[in-house]
Amino acid sequence: MTEGEFDAALDDALALANEAVPTGARRDPADGRREPASGPFGPFDPYGVDRPYGGRDAYRASGRDDARRAAPDNESARRADPGNASGTSDTPDAARPAPVDPPAEPLDPAPLAPCPWPTARDLARRAAPGPLPPEKGPLGEALGRTLAAPLAALTDLPSFDTSAMDGWAVSGPGPWQLDAPAAAAGILAGHAPAAPLPDGHAIPIATGARVPAGATAVLRSEHGEVRERSDGRTRLYALRPAPPGQDIRPRGQECRRGDDLLAAGALVTPAVLGLAAAAGYDELTTHPRPRVDVFVLGDELLRHGLPHDGRIRDALGPMLGPWLHALGAEAAAPRHLADDPDTLYEAIAGSRADVVITTGGTAAGPVDHVHPTLRRLGSEELVDGVEVRPGHPMLLARITAHRHLVGLPGNPLAAVSGLLTLAEPLLRTLSARRAPAAYRTPLWSSVHGHPRDTRLVPVGYREDERYGLMAEPLHFHGPAMLRGIAAADALAVIPPGGGDRGTEVDLLELPWPADWSPPAAGQGLTGGAE
Template sequence: MTLDWSAARHLPHSAVAPLPVVTVPTHDALGATLAAPLTARLAHPPHDTAAMDGYAVTGEAPWQIVDRVLAGEVPRAPLRQGHAVEIATGAMVPEGTESVLPYEQATRSGDVVKGAVTSGRHVRRAGSEVPDGTELVPAGARITPTVLALAASAGHDALAVHRRPRVAAIVTGDELVHEGVPQPGRIRDAIGPMLPGLLTWMGAELTGVEHVPDTGDALRRALEVDADVVVTTGASSVGVGDQLPRVLTELSAELLVNGVACRPGHPQLLARLGGRYVAGLPGNPLAALVATMTLVEPLVSALAARPLTPLTEAVLAGEVTSHERMTRLVPVRVEADQASPVGRDRPGMIWGAAVADALAVVPPGWDGATAHLLPLPPRGTSG
């Protein structure tokens, strides 16, 4: 049964349970989802530190310079009245420090320094920014490079995360070539190069991309891969060369989605096969992108214990017409609250999507005003 686009997008996210929680080294957690809040295992700063290069001082000027402390060193003694310690930014100040006198505001003569200071100025007190035990990032957040940096600075060597979904890609099509200029009757594979970046952006762990011929036996063997999700391309429709529906029936797979009322991307499917999911994408590049964003992205988000990606809204400029029965997915560039179609959006043409920021969702009966936007991976900033 063909589903409307919105129902098809919500189905995998609501029907799939998150993957188990595992503990991984912090440096291996990029892209995963926090299974517990990230908390500070130590205060920040961990001790009183200098916020400027200069002199740690206490009491009234002038001060006798008695020592020097660089970052990573520990002061040898508390600071006494009338004494100063030359200090580097980020270095631990001696006990008893009231202020740091920056070089720019200091007058030094031999081992004596003078200058005007304000009590507490240029000293970062222990725990003033982050007390020990503070919750820094909530459970359910995706781990980005900056979250990794925060985790490391907070003292974490390992993190509890939902295991990243392992996804295998199968590219079918006897007409495809993978290098050079195709001979007559052949075409270059565009979907195989697109999938790894898309899946990584979604937070999945790609296990590999396999190219198989258009035979049921070859596809059946390829589906035996060890993965949480198998994404196939070019075999999901009802043509003579489309083997996926027949193979899934022979394997007694549970069909969850069999066709989506959208253009491009109508012949897409989703099935449960044993302990893994199989997503069938059309063979045209833009249609495959639409199907990936419709079924695979929500599926990966659900397995990774993340919410469904929210749609934004914008005024849709330019000439866009709705379809009488199907939702159209239109590549657009977004500036402020306005989205403009980029064109070049036939199912077999990926050019428009390559320079787009999002897919505008144009449902049947669209009123020609605002439209929901499904974000695409960030593009380059030039052009």
């Protein structure tokens, strides 16, 4: 049995060994007890922070450097077609597209493969030199980007004294003489008052309208009564007191011109767009979303219909685009490529995206062409294998100074693992997004660990009288399965050796809110087999 076959069998055995526990109601994580993390790798940020690691010396001492892939001995062999023993290529170099930028200088020496999961995430976070250059554009194009500069108010908010209610603007104590018939509209939003309001007078006013000079309060419609006097004049009486300032939003109540409303790095949400518009902005300066090309590899993949004749449906193509968008990227429609080295080379070399993501082809099988293609491009491999299950044959490479490639395994859940391990930290740096808060939550039930690798296990939130919010491991979490992650709130980071019920583990929360619905029969660890 090869090492790869042994690892696959071990993964399957671990997936089947988890204890059966009923699935419980999933709760909003904000309702539960979650504390800042401190985990098996030291102070824990699941989205990548600096921390000390063993590096090369630790790997050499462990004897695991034997697994590292040997590199070609000369430059011509590295750039040649891997299937051509002479080191030459049938396709002229001039006919092949080349990267725009020259290869970058190495950031740090890459650790020997495979590297620990926290190390891989930290390397991915630091792989890019910094965020993409800021761009100025219309408000409608800024959604999902991050502010490149503080958002300062261009005007007072509100910019004038405003009525907070429909009713009457009144001056002084009542009763008041009405300056307009009871049926008149009075002062409407968007219309300036014609004249100051004299003491002892009132005039109808609409919500959002500018309060006239001289007004001391706004009396709500339901709190006033209009009466006709015998002399033909109309008077307004208060059914409740109208103290000075009542239901008037004073100028500058929310902010004054020049006030900093949001700091640089804030994510532009729909509410931020509204605030920017109210504060006087037509354009915003933001860091753009990184552009991503997705190449789905594999002759066995179908894009339509049911599996047949040994071929299977492509699950990653439909999933990766929306997932990348949620992570702050702008992903082009996935391209499906045949298992052909020249096709893959031309696709990667011709891409002008900030990040290229491939699925499958990261191992060393007869049709796994990602590693040879990266050598052919002269790329620098930053991560070649990660000590994580599922997904250990993932990789990260620097194609040029400002372009990177993330190689995801072909199995669906393993690809998700690679996406959150390597792509998310890289995209976060490029888009200048802040790292989400790190959380630790107790396990609802015990989880068997890999002897040496971190495990990422789909979990749902569940409430417990003793522990509060807990993470319940979900069933169907094998490398090729998506059923567990589809119903999950997060991925639990299970250290080598596993964890018992009540053991606090770090969480990778999924990048979208999800309305909970009960899992289908067999979804929890009880009542189903993988």
